[in-house]
Amino acid sequence: MNLLLPMVALGLAGASPLEDYKVCQPHSKPWQVYLHGGGVSCSGALIDQWWIVTSSECTPSSYSTIASLGEHDVTAEEGTEQHVPVADVIRHSPYRSPLHSLMMVRLARPAHFNQYVQPIPLPSRCPQPGETCYVSGWGSTIPNQYEPPQRLKCITVPVVDDQTCMNTFPEFLFWSLGMVCAGQVNTDNCLNNGGSVMVCDGQLQGVQWFRNGCSNPAHPTVYTKLCKYNNWINNVMDRYASILPTETTPRMMT
Known part of the structure; x- marks a missing residue:
């Protein structure tokens, strides 16, 4: 009976390590x-x-x-x-x-x-490596886990330099000057929703292109570099x- 109680408690809590809490403040992204x-x-x-x-x-x-x-x-x-x-x-x-x-x-x-x-304003400049940006969309922020769209999610990502991005590309991807990458190991770099929006310093700087960070959490995710x-x-x-x-x-x- 004593062994059963912890198991029941875990089941009622329903709090697995994969549970996703990165919900945006409602209507904080009006664009x-x-x-x-x-x-x-x-x-x-x-x-x-x-x-x-x-x-x-x-x-x-x-x-x-x-x-x-x-x-x-x-x-x-x-x-x-x-x-x-x-x-x-x-x-x-x-x-x-x-x-x-x-x-x-x-x-x-x-x-x-x-x-x-x-x-949201279009960019007046291009994002810089190390700059902190914010990505929003509907879907899971946990790598390799699907979640149907419900509440808007928000993650914070650092922009990474182009060479770091190219070094993580799968063989079937080709580098383009129209790409910018954000997210790195030990940061949030996955939002599993096509067209997720990246905003830096109040300007639209990207829409999600390849969700590399959702398949390997150590890799940055690729966004269209809208300043171009x-x-x-x-x-x-x-x-x-x-x-x-x-x-x-x-x-x-x-």
Whole structure:
């Protein structure tokens, strides 16, 4: 009987070493977007009332995928959400190139900015090795463990130098100047959610590309280096400006 009690206590506690506590403060990342529907479940970043940036791993479909803004717990309606259909999807060319992983998503109607929904500025500089950045997305932060999306997760990661990143690449990956790596041994470097958003010094610096840190916790995770894509992003928005309503608010830039 005495042996049985500790076993029962452990079962009731349900606290395994793999339990994941890295939940964001609710609505602390008002630019975070949950893209779902049409076979898609991934993250993105709101950069303008019409536009979202995500990685090529996330493949939303026009009018089949919904962009949910103001989300925290995706399994419950909290009264803060704006659910907007995706109108257009623009992939960086050449599509499926190992050198690029970037996609822009246009909303079918503009986002309404409030305390729960705000855009994140595009980068005015590139991230530097050793800089501390913050990654958010829905999914597990524990390597090699799947978790269905529920509440938004947040991790803190250091940017690592390019050579360190290249040294950890699997043979099937190719280095690109459009990549930046973050996370290292004994730090949080896994968030198992396509398009997870990396913010450094209040600016959008990355969307998740390869989750190396989720398969080997000693390896950094790869993000699209968004400071290299400012011109492309702005050119896409400018091309569509003439077909969008003229009462749009100014885009958030630094």
